[in-house]
Amino acid sequence: MTAIRREWPGAVELDVVVTSDEPAVRCRALAYPPLVGRPEPGDEVLLNTTALAMGLGTGGYAMVVAVPNRLPEDPDGPGHLVKARYTPLQATVLGADEQDSDFHEALREADSLDGMPVVVADLHSALAPILCGLYADRPGVRVAYVMLDGGALPAWFSMSAARLRELDWLAGVVTVGQAFGGDVEAVTTHTGLLAARHVLDADVAVVAQGPGNLGTGTRWGFSGVSAGEAVNAAAVLQGRPVAALRVSEGDARERHVGVSHHSLTAYGRVALSPAQVPVPELPGEFGERVRDQAELLAVRHELVSVPVEGLHEALRACPVRLSTMGRGLEEDLAYFLASAAAGRHAAGLLK
Template structure:
């Protein structure tokens, strides 16, 4: 395990969204000393950066060209540490035993005002739970819900397979600001949601019993770890989340990962990630929705979806109106750098899952 460290000076403070701020910084050391880089800080963790500050950066992923949005990550403002937090309740530690572990008040914590509600909670009472592999599916699923049931309350449950801080997600910030989601519940090692939960199970229960969600959407945070192997990808946890929804008496709905533009054959049509997570990991019966869109590509997707449905339930969903719902998204639709025009199928299939979930409310 290695970390590539750099010192830098903040040149300019740029765009910000809930819990995050972009910086332009000049590297002070290493082979690229003098070069400007784009950096990201989470002020709740490291304090509020300003022009002229010296910052300590983790540039490991940036140096390797990995998918972190092209950011160096601010670890500390060593010359201007933030003040100690005010004393308060909460003893859940997240990002545990990393240098930036953070302590939060869990919704299921003994000190939480919701502890008594959740202590023996065990039933989602049939609440639809849409589970997606990629974070990029979140706004598309919500668009599909709203196309069918505009007034439905949708809550996002974030798992810890991708980014750990919810603040990294511009989609969450934008959807919350637009009123498209009631909030975010961060589970496992992920943190920074409107509610914090210890596990996916308590996150689902909190979404329904505390946030009063009509529909819950589960997905990992931004970023996705994949190795090109059958089992070596973070989205395998989507199958486990579908199982959790079923165990708790919810109505699990699988949002298939689909692409018509990915250069990798294993991700075109229904992704091999979905075939593993839904076909092999999800042991309880789940709904598998696909849109009734015309064309040979969608015929192939429907055929692949039916192949998953030995124990699962195949559902064909009207596609009419979903393109308009997607175009109305308050946040940019993007998956692996491709927008709605470049990879319509990715978003249309996710929206179909949302529309189907909304039909289960009636």
């Protein structure tokens, strides 16, 4: 490696030279020091360049697999949860729900979210705009982010989550399933939600996968299917599920224009428990299209019309960069307004 570009909790971004290529190629790389050790300029690093070879938009980094001459310290606990299991970089963490945790007793018999609003979204990029809508109407509430394992597994990958945590826009990040690196670790979405409520004392939880949504252009083959499963988890635990719609006016793919087929499948087919679905009051023919498509969800869910006045300004004031699929706020305003509308609705559910 030649230089450190920047760093944030759990991650270091590097400049590297890939010497295995002819000619050598300079590129960005990302290292997670808790897993691989902290690289320094001049170190030789072992890289995985799959993301570069595939031209991935999210996570277009070479990933540091090891720093052979600067190994991390041997893990000495506490904790017995192994995540990213049976991979070379499997991590042992202390789960809030395991027996050695200080929170085990609080979670051992926990069975209710006590009516806590749980905003569920398909994409990680919805997290910040949901918070914008929530805080625009209810500043000062405690919000926990429950990160599912459908995208990036390390929470450290998310610069936005790290910054939101630093600004106290998040009371904490809970990583569930195979995801790890949060302020709190949990085994399942269910215990992750319970930890958000009973460990982080959250007033609201936002549930979404980490960065790096996977989709195949098929009805069922996308990682956001887990959004429907999260609705079920929130409902069975006596939370108040709020299903944030994925809406786009800027996506070139017809299946995502208006209300994305991801939302229609996850909420219309996978979510068996009823949720409230905030439908943003968008203007014109596009707004009518969104409302008409959302009606497909009315068989099981309660549609709630949410005004968007003032949300554009709240989004402009967001303390982290807003981007979805490479599109910024003004390039796909409808996406961010729909997410912020879900946050606004959750704010209205608080007593």
